[in-house]
Amino acid sequence: MANRSSPDAPCDDTARLQALQRYGILDTPMEPAYDELADIAGHVCEAPVALISLLDSDRQWFKAARGLAVRETPLNQSVCQYAIRQPGVFIVPDMAKDARFAHFGIVTQENPLRFYAGAPLITPDGYALGTLCVLDHRPRELSPRVQELLCALARQVIRLLELKRANDRQGQMLADLEAARHQMSVLAHTDVLTGLANRRSFTERLRQELALLQRGGESACLLMMDIDHFKRVNDVYGHHVGDQALQLFAALCREEFRAADVVSRWGGEEFLALLPATHVDQAQVVAQRVHAALAAHPLPGMEPPLVLAVSMGLTSFDPLRPLDMTLRLLDSALYAAKREGRSRTVVL
Structure with a gap:
């Protein structure tokens, strides 16, 4: 007292x-x-x-x-x-x-x-x-x-x-609980390492976009991206450098993709992007920006400089095509880019 x-x-x-x-x-x-x-x-x-x-x-x-x-x-x-x-x-x-x-x-x-x-x-x-x-x-x-x-x-x-x-x-407790709930929701839908959408949340977003397209929405494109020779980065420099490479790529994607685009870490070094209301020629321009950004931004702190490159597969998001078929087509386009010499975009 x-x-x-x-x-x-x-x-x-x-x-x-x-x-x-x-x-x-x-x-x-x-x-x-x-x-x-x-x-x-x-x-x-x-x-x-x-x-x-x-x-x-x-x-x-x-x-x-x-x-x-x-x-x-x-x-x-x-x-x-x-x-x-x-x-x-x-x-x-x-x-x-x-x-x-x-x-x-x-x-x-x-x-x-x-x-x-x-x-x-x-x-x-x-x-x-x-x-x-x-x-x-x-x-x-x-x-x-x-x-x-x-x-x-x-x-x-x-x-x-x-x-x-x-x-x-x-x-205040209710506000803290709401903030925690929001944070948990963000974590549930976000890849922890890169801060991009995770596979689960991106798959849901793809389903939503497909439903919009089936109701007559504007055309959209999908872009699958895979960092070239990523296993070599991990083997030569260590997994911590591999993590930095993934984070750098994610940061460049946030800068080069448009506000309406959604980029996700699909798995490992593979990324998938949805470009709503976009035609293939417009999507190719975005893909080229990403190629150029990677070439201009070596991984910081590495001597000699470590420049990342990425192979990409691009296709239109056809509402008449089942989602799993579209993803297989994207995967085929991506591997075609790798067969043709990597660091390029193949359209199917």
């Missing part, structure tokens, strides 16, 4: 301010639930002004303000900073006769406030965040029974703050 010092003693407010920040309440809009508690406090205490005051590092900020037009005042004009340092209700019968407060603006203003009574807002772990306070234009007192009721209302304010905090935590 936090210990509160005597009203006039200096204190280190660090822990109390940290506790206040945990509630995330400062500078939030006024809310009926808090306004109603302030109204009840003013009615019970027969006071024209009732405030839910929260003490920040250099100001007191009002979550609810009945009978007062401002939302905050400087801390050096705050009676509440005294009220939070003692248990029970802090009462000043006549602020004009109290040297601590007689110079405050609320006391020296036209139609001054004279009477103050504040019940501290004490958290379950013992920190006083502020007060539920009432003020009047005339000097007066509060009966013990009314003081008890003011303290009871202050506890209701804390219950509202605790409820807000619990709701905020629940909201």
